[in-house]
Amino acid sequence: MKRRWNLSVWAGFLIVLSALVTYVTVFIRFPATRDFPWASLLIFGAGLILIARGVGRAYREPQLYRGKIAGPILLALGIALLGFFCFNVFYFLRQLPPSTGAPQVGQKAPDFTLPDKDGNPVTLSKLLEAGVGAEDRVNGAVLVFYRGYW
Amino acid sequence: MRLIAISVDPPEINRELCRKQGYTFTFLSDINSEVIRRYDLLHEGAGPDSRDISRPAEFLIDATGTVRWVNLTKSIAVRARPDEILKAVDALGG
Numbered sequence: 001m002k003r004r005w006n007l008s009v010w011a012g013f014l015i016v017l018s019a020l021v022t023y024v025t026v027f028i029r030f031p032a033t034r035d036f037p038w039a040s041l042l043i044f045g046a047g048l049i050l051i052a053r054g055v056g057r058a059y060r061e062p063q064l065y066r067g068k069i070a071g072p073i074l075l076a077l078g079i080a081l082l083g084f085f086c087f088n089v090f091y092f093l094r095q096l097p098p099s100t101g102a103p104q105v106g107q108k109a110p111d112f113t114l115p116d117k118d119g120n121p122v123t124l125s126k127l128l129e130a131g132v133g134a135e136d137r138v139n140g141a142v143l144v145f146y147r148g149y150w
Numbered sequence: 151m152r153l154i155a156i157s158v159d160p161p162e163i164n165r166e167l168c169r170k171q172g173y174t175f176t177f178l179s180d181i182n183s184e185v186i187r188r189y190d191l192l193h194e195g196a197g198p199d200s201r202d203i204s205r206p207a208e209f210l211i212d213a214t215g216t217v218r219w220v221n222l223t224k225s226i227a228v229r230a231r232p233d234e235i236l237k238a239v240d241a242l243g244g
Binding site for chain 2: 024028029034035089093094096097099100101102103104105106107108109110111112114115116117118119122124125127128131137138139140141142143144145146147148149
């Protein structure tokens with residue numbers, strides 16, 4: 001009898017991969033699914049269950065299904081990816097300094113002068129003094145501190 | 151309402167970034183992290199070659215230089231979304 005490709009194993013692994021990808025591209029945008037990634041964990045779970053089901057078939061019905069080697073490997077990889085995901089989301093990405101000294105609402109933003117991309121010095125207080133331009137309704141500034149693109 | 155992006159990147163990198171992405175807003179270089187430190191946003195060793203960089207943070211400053219809204223993210227992966235910032239700007243009035 002011709003042995004079938006073990007779809008469960010491969011589909012399950014694809015689902016595990018999509019759990020990673022969809023967290024970074026979709027779920028991360030919504031606080032409900034980002035802060036505690038329950039949706040992604042559910043997708044991981046579904047993928048891993050499928051892989052495990054496939055491995056079970058490969059061993060119980062080896063004459064019908066392939067995957068006695070690929071199955072366990074993909075299962076181990078899937079579990080490793082889940083571990084990688086959890087480590088990053090729950091630990092690594094949250095390793096941030098407390099920044100308790102950062103200016104709070106109601107406090108004055110510390111003034112500064114820094115060079116712009118053309119090397120010209122820009123001073124925060126002078127920008128605010130300059131007032132509202134032709135296209136502006138509100139005078140003010142949004143400061144976006146970011147890690148950098150290196 | 152001015153948008154000002156600040157990081158440890160030097161002007162050359164900001165020039166290249168603006169050229170590639172077509173950004174028109176202001177990019178400032180805080181190469182020695184002086185302003186980053188003044189705002190208590192220093193993330194030691196988090197950059198390439200263990201460089202000190204800024205942690206992500208957004209501040210809305212009004213015309214008097216007073217902070218009206220702050221976003222200090224709990225995770226590197228999370229930044230303020232444009233609609234969140236716009237809501238804070240609208241709350242400033244005008």
